[in-house]
Amino acid sequence: MDQLLANIKIQVNDKIYVKDPETTTLGRKIIKHSLIMMDEIGFDNFTFKKLGELIGSNESSIYRYFENKHKLLVYLSSWYWSWIEYKMVFATANIVAPLDQLIKALELVTEKIEDDLNTPYINEALLNKIIIAEFTKTFLTKEVDEENKEGFFLIYKRVINRMVEMVIQIDPEYPYPKSLISSIVEGALHQHFLKDHFKTITDCNESTSPTNYYTHLIQRVLSPKI
Amino acid sequence: MDQLLANIKIQVNDKIYVKDPETTTLGRKIIKHSLIMMDEIGFDNFTFKKLGELIGSNESSIYRYFENKHKLLVYLSSWYWSWIEYKMVFATANIVAPLDQLIKALELVTEKIEDDLNTPYINEALLNKIIIAEFTKTFLTKEVDEENKEGFFLIYKRVINRMVEMVIQIDPEYPYPKSLISSIVEGALHQHFLKDHFKTITDCNESTSPTNYYTHLIQRVLSPKI
DNA sequence: TTAATATTGATAGTATTACTATTACATTTG
DNA sequence: CAAATGTAATAGTAATACTATCAATATTAA
Numbered sequence: 001m002d003q004l005l006a007n008i009k010i011q012v013n014d015k016i017y018v019k020d021p022e023t024t025t026l027g028r029k030i031i032k033h034s035l036i037m038m039d040e041i042g043f044d045n046f047t048f049k050k051l052g053e054l055i056g057s058n059e060s061s062i063y064r065y066f067e068n069k070h071k072l073l074v075y076l077s078s079w080y081w082s083w084i085e086y087k088m089v090f091a092t093a094n095i096v097a098p099l100d101q102l103i104k105a106l107e108l109v110t111e112k113i114e115d116d117l118n119t120p121y122i123n124e125a126l127l128n129k130i131i132i133a134e135f136t137k138t139f140l141t142k143e144v145d146e147e148n149k150e151g152f153f154l155i156y157k158r159v160i161n162r163m164v165e166m167v168i169q170i171d172p173e174y175p176y177p178k179s180l181i182s183s184i185v186e187g188a189l190h191q192h193f194l195k196d197h198f199k200t201i202t203d204c205n206e207s208t209s210p211t212n213y214y215t216h217l218i219q220r221v222l223s224p225k226i
Numbered sequence: 227m228d229q230l231l232a233n234i235k236i237q238v239n240d241k242i243y244v245k246d247p248e249t250t251t252l253g254r255k256i257i258k259h260s261l262i263m264m265d266e267i268g269f270d271n272f273t274f275k276k277l278g279e280l281i282g283s284n285e286s287s288i289y290r291y292f293e294n295k296h297k298l299l300v301y302l303s304s305w306y307w308s309w310i311e312y313k314m315v316f317a318t319a320n321i322v323a324p325l326d327q328l329i330k331a332l333e334l335v336t337e338k339i340e341d342d343l344n345t346p347y348i349n350e351a352l353l354n355k356i357i358i359a360e361f362t363k364t365f366l367t368k369e370v371d372e373e374n375k376e377g378f379f380l381i382y383k384r385v386i387n388r389m390v391e392m393v394i395q396i397d398p399e400y401p402y403p404k405s406l407i408s409s410i411v412e413g414a415l416h417q418h419f420l421k422d423h424f425k426t427i428t429d430c431n432e433s434t435s436p437t438n439y440y441t442h443l444i445q446r447v448l449s450p451k452i
Numbered sequence: 453t454t455a456a457t458a459t460t461g462a463t464a465g466t467a468t469t470a471c472t473a474t475t476a477c478a479t480t481t482g
Numbered sequence: 483c484a485a486a487t488g489t490a491a492t493a494g495t496a497a498t499a500c501t502a503t504c505a506a507t508a509t510t511a512a
Contacts, residue, residue: 026488057489057490134366140360140363140419141268148424157427164427176442186416190413197371198383208402210405216402217447275498286460
């Protein structure tokens with residue numbers, strides 16, 4: 001699986017960028033350092049001018065890759081969910097029992113991520129931190145419906161629907177499979193945030209992870225058919 | 227309860243504002259019209275200049291009430307959760323069984339809100355829409371830890387902890403009461419958003435509400451002691 | 453009632469952001 | 483080697499996010 005990833009290009013909707021950043025040195029530099037910078041100062045304080053200074057490139061050169069910083073964040077998010085989807089497909093392919101599949105998939109979307117060394121210019125650990133802190137900002141905008149029509153959130157929704165299928169297999173009678181999964185995927189990011197900033201309203205900490213909480217939850221919520 | 231609310235002032239941490247907007251005509255105008263405007267154009271496009279034009283006041287006059295638009299959003303959120311807390315305390319006061327209490331509280335935090343006519347310059351239906359679309363932006367910032375220390379999110383956390391207490395009463399053995407409630411409160415807002423924008427990843431719609439989903443969920447997750 | 457004080461409005465000004473446009477030069481590719 | 487593509491530098495615009503000052507008006511306290 002690790003080696004496979006080295007040869008496969010993560011697919012991102014080409015309407016998100018002006019020019020594919022994966023194809024040039026500057027493009028890859030933009031991605032790599034935008035991760036570092038967004039993690040450090042946050043999306044709100046991040047600007048193309050600052051990024052340009054950091055990588056020793058002109059602001060206008062960055063605009064040749066991304067229309068604006070919002071699109072860059074959408075790109076990073078798409079990349080992230082595409083990478084998660086890829087891992088999910090492989091990690092669950094050999095698992096027969098749907099419940100075990102779901103538990104595995106759950107682990108992938110709720111665990112803290114470590115850097116995947118197969119992607120040299122993307123630090124997944126950083127990207128995961130950015131997703132936790134910034135992902136909701138990609139869709140909490142007035143333009144969400146247009147961008148959704150353009151397919152900006154397709155991969156994210158596909159990841160969720162893959163897990164929904166597992167739920168339906170496990171317990172066809174369960175009435176809210178979509179809401180269950182969408183609230184888990186979003187909720188896991190939120191629990192990671194709480195653990196770092198609002199410790200008094202979460203049980204997650206060093207020893208208990210969002211993965212533990214949600215694994216326990218689905219086992220109580222779903223009634224596997226025998 | 228309705229009459230009571232008319233006489234009680236919703237308390238908001240006074241570090242959030244420069245000058246209490248509830249005490250003057252202009253202040254109340256700022257609140258009332260910021261709701262209308264934020265609902266219409268969204269928080270990101272909202273500026274004090276535009277608000278000033280709308281209410282026929284100078285931009286600088288608005289800065290006398292709020293340092294910036296972020297603080298205004300924090301104010302509106304605090305007000306919202308304070309109002310929810312108030313309703314929760316009254317609505318659950320006469321209920322004996324903790325499970326019934328929790329179901330009632332759950333209803334309050336997950337249902338779609340209608341305007342409460344006791345607060346003439348706050349339209350709660352609008353405020354609820356703004357909370358759904360913008361609330362996470364109040365804490366997904368680099369300043370969250372400082373602002374948390376200042377007590378900006380106290381009421382929100384108190385609402386959650388009230389419900390956590392109910393969960394502990396219902397099922398003292400349940401290992402994740404805080405994560406359960408924090409993920410429900412946040413998740414309910416998210417489900418409302420999905421129902422309006424990403425219909426393919428939620429079961430919520432005209433006939434099924436987030437309240438239905440979460441009421442069903444807690445009954446499966448919690449095992450009431452007998 | 454008058455004087456002091458608080459509130460608001462108007463104007464102006466600054467630094468930063470979020471871009472767009474143009475030109476020139478460098479590098480890669482066919 | 484010519485064309486296409488990529489990159490850098492400069493300049494410029496409109497909007498944003500404020501801050502400061504001062505005059506006009508409303509409120510309140512002596």
